[in-house]
Amino acid sequence: MKPGNYRILLVDDEPDILEFIGYNLTREGYTVHKSLNGKEAVEKAREVLPHLIILDVMMPEMDGMETCRELRRFPELSHSIIAFLTARGEDYSQLAGFEAGADDYIAKPIKPSLLLSRVKALLRRSAPAGDAAERVQVGSIMIDRERYLIFKNEQEISLPKKEFELLALLASKPNKVFSREEIFASVWGSNVVVGDRTIDVHVRKLREKIGIENIKTVKGVGYKFEV
Amino acid sequence: MKPGNYRILLVDDEPDILEFIGYNLTREGYTVHKSLNGKEAVEKAREVLPHLIILDVMMPEMDGMETCRELRRFPELSHSIIAFLTARGEDYSQLAGFEAGADDYIAKPIKPSLLLSRVKALLRRSAPAGDAAERVQVGSIMIDRERYLIFKNEQEISLPKKEFELLALLASKPNKVFSREEIFASVWGSNVVVGDRTIDVHVRKLREKIGIENIKTVKGVGYKFEV
């Protein structure tokens, strides 16, 4: 799973820390959400179902421990990993934290590189819990990248790589016209040189297999997938 | 999963510590194995396939870091969680540890109650991963990781390691297409370099043994186990 597919919720009452950690995680490609307090965190967690929740122990009102216990009450969050952020020296009983359902402790201040390694290690274990498969539905066509299959009206259609990628591209933005250049760049790669009619041939095969009505030609401009 | 079903491998060069931690874990119901050095640890790990390996960082000859890297070379151990035991003050770079494939750091000396909480937290993550389930049924195939055996229609089939790991990987997500890169990374380990046709040959043997209908080729993309 790529970092981009992971959601991380950051909870700390200090905006600076939120900003700092958030920046480092975002730069790595993770999707980062932030909350300034426990109450807000619980709401946001239930909304975005993060894979990892990083929780500051010391917070006004609802502290990390309490927030953790609260989070653990919701079954939809049972697969989320919870890590505590604790200032070195705060001799918080880690015991209580683990009992509350925490998975890890991270000491502050923390070097970005170490934080990233740690996050990676934590998420490595969560991967197979996997959520929604990577599928896209457009019109009567469903594209399942994981299985590398197309479904049209419950019927399974297997496409060769180029045709699959072409269809996936067009369907990624229904009704948008993709120029030949865009199609080449995305499906073939920028440095590959092939003849002019190659795209047409693939389009033809696609139309043959998934129906002529979806893929439309815009003369002089390109092709589009119409819903 | 009850503690009794978990296997933990303890690795430390000091018998006292081995004894102390071992006693606490055993009392809790875990099945505990012990090794006094890295080399022995790797052998034992491959034999008992522990769910959790607790590794002292400071050891003569082969230190924790090196042992960890060695352990990670074996695909059958890729599901084991590895935690480092580090004396407080030893300013070992945790970074190197995580990069070597560690999942957690535990500081010595550690209170038994905290250790147990920590172990529980680590194993909690391994449980739902599904890999900890020693048997998986997919289609007409049952995979028994513990005994390293495959069953097809009640019939027992014994597979060599590479074939077993390959099948286990493909069957871990039926219908998902695994790219050759993914397969290499999981079955061979990311730093191993072997020829192009190696996977094909193993696939062929698998098809020979468990039937041609299950393992499908997606040309230019990879292989999948279809149910």
Next chain:
DNA sequence: ACCCATATTAAGAAATTGTTAAGTTAGTTT
């Protein structure tokens, strides 16, 4: 009707995978 961009077709090129057998390596037994 003419032009131009696209459609269609089939052939053969190119790329990928399948198969086989022999060569290596690793693990076990004696």
Next chain:
DNA sequence: AAACTAACTTAACAATTTCTTAATATGGGT
């Protein structure tokens, strides 16, 4: 440690699928 065995890898070639080309057809717009 030598001999044996099973597992794994390599390499050459075959088979297959996919991709591209090129030649020709079609069809809307001026």
